[in-house]
Amino acid sequence: MPFGINKVALFGVAGAVTDSAILIQSQTTASAASIEFTTGITSAYKQYVFSFYGVAPIVNTEILQMAASTNGGTSYGVTTTSTFFKSYQTIIWDTTGALLYEGSRDLAQSTNPQTFAENMANSSQSAGGNNTPGAHLAGEFILYNPASTTYVKHFHSKFSYNFYLAAEQNPFVAGYYNTTSAINAVKFNMVGGGNIEGTIKMWGIK
Secondary structure, three states: OOOOOHHHHHHOOHHHOOOOEEEEEEEEEEEEOOEEEOOOOOOOOOEEEEEEEEEEEOOOOEEEEEEEEOOOOOOOOOOEEEEEEEEEEEOOOOOOEEEEEOHHHOEEEEOOOEEEEEEEOOOOOOOOOOOOOOOOEEEEEEEEOOOOOOOOEEEEEEEEEEEOOOEEEEEEEEEEEOOOOOOOEEEEEEEOOOOEEEEEEEEEEO
């Protein structure tokens, strides 16, 4: 259903939103190899917002990544150029914080998946009182005009999550898919063989 006036609070300043956010699909899992959206990404909306709630790896210290598809999820790996930076605050090893660029997570005309978050604590991990069980990730990934057959497709993301058991991390990723084919499926999973848990909702904005 439409968000009405609440869309401004959720998706930014009023000038950036031209219509109500419509929930297209919601997926929740307690343990799965990946969460995929293979339907619903069409020309009906110019902007797709993927909201993450309680997303965590089943195995501790995994890496969250995503990949896009132009064939409905039959295969993934669209040429991507992106940049990655993050802020963080540690609470265990020391109490330092910083804002830094992490070039190793960039993609430069690569078909590899895009890293969104690294070394995530899982929801049941606890060590020496360093972490309250319930660690997870929350945030959003936004994909613009994915059905275009004229332009490349821009995206950006922002998240908050528990890094290992010892810090808060706030990563930001932005980039574009270098293709004029329509992007019509996306996949989110953990690197290293561990499964994923949590809820991801896909919203459409005209």
